Amino acid sequence: xxxxxxxxxxxxxxxxxxxxxxxxxxxxxxxxxxxxxxxxxxxxxxxxxxxxxxxxxxxxxxxxxxxxxxxxxxxxxxxxxxxxxxxxxxxxxxxxxxxxxxxxxxxxxxxxxxxxxxxxxxxxxxxxxxxxxxxxxxxxxxxxxxxxxxxxxxxxxxxxxxxxxxxxxxxxxxxxxxxxxxxxxxxxxxxxxxxxxxxxxxxxxxxxxxxxxxxxxxxxxxxxxxxxxxxxxxxxxxxxxxxxxxxxxxxxxxxxxxxxxxxxxxxxxxxxxxxxxxxxxxxxxxxxxxxxxxxxxxxxxxxxxxxxxxxxxxxxxxxxxxxxxxxxxxxxxxxxxxxxxxxxxxxxxxxxxxxxxxxxxxxxxxxxxxxxxxxxxxxxxxxxxxxxxxxxxxxxxxxxxxxxxxxx
Numbered sequence: 001x002x003x004x005x006x007x008x009x010x011x012x013x014x015x016x017x018x019x020x021x022x023x024x025x026x027x028x029x030x031x032x033x034x035x036x037x038x039x040x041x042x043x044x045x046x047x048x049x050x051x052x053x054x055x056x057x058x059x060x061x062x063x064x065x066x067x068x069x070x071x072x073x074x075x076x077x078x079x080x081x082x083x084x085x086x087x088x089x090x091x092x093x094x095x096x097x098x099x100x101x102x103x104x105x106x107x108x109x110x111x112x113x114x115x116x117x118x119x120x121x122x123x124x125x126x127x128x129x130x131x132x133x134x135x136x137x138x139x140x141x142x143x144x145x146x147x148x149x150x151x152x153x154x155x156x157x158x159x160x161x162x163x164x165x166x167x168x169x170x171x172x173x174x175x176x177x178x179x180x181x182x183x184x185x186x187x188x189x190x191x192x193x194x195x196x197x198x199x200x201x202x203x204x205x206x207x208x209x210x211x212x213x214x215x216x217x218x219x220x221x222x223x224x225x226x227x228x229x230x231x232x233x234x235x236x237x238x239x240x241x242x243x244x245x246x247x248x249x250x251x252x253x254x255x256x257x258x259x260x261x262x263x264x265x266x267x268x269x270x271x272x273x274x275x276x277x278x279x280x281x282x283x284x285x286x287x288x289x290x291x292x293x294x295x296x297x298x299x300x301x302x303x304x305x306x307x308x309x310x311x312x313x314x315x316x317x318x319x320x321x322x323x324x325x326x327x328x329x330x331x332x333x334x335x336x337x338x339x340x341x342x343x344x345x346x347x348x349x350x351x352x353x354x355x356x357x358x359x360x361x362x363x364x365x366x367x368x369x370x371x372x373x374x375x376x377x378x379x380x381x382x383x384x385x386x387x388x389x390x391x392x393x394x395x396x397x398x399x400x401x402x403x404x405x406x407x408x
Contacts, residue, residue, distance in 0.1 A: 034058075038065050045076060053080035054088045063372045063380055067406055069399050070101030081112060090116035090124050097131050099392040106135070117148070122155035129163065133173070142173025158188040162196045169199065169208070178209025189220065197224040198232040205235075205244070214245030225256070234260035274349060276315035276328075277378050279342035285309050299331070304338035307331045311346065325356035336367065341374035345382065352386055361390050365398035370405065 033041060033055035041059065044052035057076035060069050074095050080088035093112035096105045109131055116124040129148035132141045146167050152160035165184035168177045182203055188196035201220030204213045218239050224232030237256030240249045282305075285291070295313075298306025311331035314324050329350050335343030348367030351360045365386065371379035387395060 045079075048079070048083070050080040050083040050085035050088065053077070054085055054091075057088065057091070063369055063383075065373070067373050067399070067402055068369045068383075069403060070095065071396065071399070072101075074101035081115065084115075086116045086119045086121065086124065089113070090127055093131070094127065100395065104392070106131070106139070120151075122152040122157040122160065125149075125152040125155075126157055126160045126163070129160070133163070133167075142167060144173075146173040153184070158191065158193050158196070161185075161188050162193060162199065165196070165199060169203070178203060182209045192223075192227070194224040194227040194229040194232060197221070197227075198229055198235065201232070201235065214239070216245075218245035230260045233257075274382075275355075276312050276346045276349065277342070277382070278312060279308075279376065280378075282309075282342075285313060287313070302334070302338075304335040304340040304343065307335040307338075308340045308343040308346070311335065311343065315346070322356065325350075329356040336370075339374070341371040341376035341379065344368070344371035344374065345376055345379040348379070349382070352389075361386075362394045362398040362401065365390065365395060366401040366405065369399060369402040373402075373406070 033044065033049075033052045036044075036052070036055065038059065041052055041056045045056045053076045057073040057080070058064075060066055060073040060076065062068065074092060077088045077092040077095065081092050089112045093109045093116065095101050096103075096109035096112065098104070102108075110128070113124070113128040113131055117128040125148045129145040129152070132148070133145035134140055146164060149160045149164035149167070153164055161184045165181040167173050168175075168184065169181040170176070182200065185196045185200040185203070189200045197220045201217040201224070202208075203210050204217035204220065206212070218236070221232050221236040221239060225236045233256045237253040237260065238244070239246055240256065241253035242248070285295070295306055295310055299310050308331070311328040314320050314328040314331070317324060320328065329347065332343045332347040332350065336347045344367045348364040348371065349355075350357050351364030351367065353359065365383055368379045368383040368386070372383060390398075
């Protein structure tokens with residue numbers, strides 16, 4: 001197994017993996033509309049107020065009090081962007097780049113990202129550079145990306161410093177210069193930037209621009225892995241497997257490789273979709289004989305809360321068996337159809353993992369969207385992570401199904 005550079009081009013993985021969250025600029029660019037009443041926000045948006053349109057788009061994007069719908073969010077972003085609203089232009093460019101809510105279109109993505117970058121805002125310069133750096137030969141423009149990263153780095157953006165360092169490390173768009181890469185990594189690494197720590201560790205492993213130092217590399221990989229950076233976990237595994245800077249430990253190496261191989265499954269300690277989530281607004285179920293008897297009576301009476309609770313208890317059994325899983329799915333479905341948001345979320349999780357139901361990401365995501373809109377905030381977090389397993393088309397299909405079901 002070999003040490004490898006991390007994937008450095010990220011349109012963000014924050015709220016939902018295929019598309020990053022707007023970040024700190026969101027409240028600023030909302031200009032006071034971020035906490036507005038939805039009805040007021042809709043009225044102002046209809047009247048053409050760009051800040052309100054952007055804030056409404058973000059509400060729709062996150063499913064905050066409304067059904068999550070990227071296509072509708074894109075429409076509001078476009079209205080605001082055409083009025084010169086920079087945050088909307090930047091976000092719309094990311095939508096076109098990812099193909100969420102709109103057809104994927106590199107030219108349109110760059111057009112809108114360029115409009116936002118004209119403001120000179122560091123984050124917008126960085127987002128444009130990320131897209132320009134990507135793509136096949138003849139399409140990508142790493143030299144222009146390097147210029148933009150440099151400008152954003154000069155403004156203090158750590159991500160830009162690290163991405164520029166990678167270009168220098170690889171000689172992509174700039175002349176290869178390991179010393180320059182090291183200098184760019186060191187500041188962010190000292191501030192705890194995981195990708196900078198990992199990449200600086202690679203320089204020490206390879207002895208590129210610095211004397212080879214496995215002990216220092218191990219420290220850096222370990223720090224980055226502790227922050228959840230998967231590529232650093234893999235690189236740390238290599239250190240353990242080969243005894244580089246640490247005593248050989250194949251068991252630990254195997255564990256790190258397993259953690260590094262996970263794809264958007266951080267939500268569960270076992271590395272997969274959570275079997276079930278509990279509604280924190282509820283008291284713990286009474287599992288005494290009398291409590292279970294009351295619960296069964298509630299299930300027979302068709303009480304949605306009782307059905308949800310019974311299904312959740314079944315899922316707590318380490319080995320519920322196929323029959324138990326079928327019962328849980330039936331209980332969650334009946335409760336979800338009666339409007340229980342926690343049951344919707346759990347039914348969605350069963351579809352994602354194909355437990356007692358055919359695996360169907362779109363249907364699973366649909367139930368999570370409905371649960372989040374109904375006030376179960378955990379569902380929003382789950383859908384953000386699980387979206388990394390889906391294509392933009394599947395997400396769009398799920399949102400359309402959620403809208404159709406909500407309208408029934």
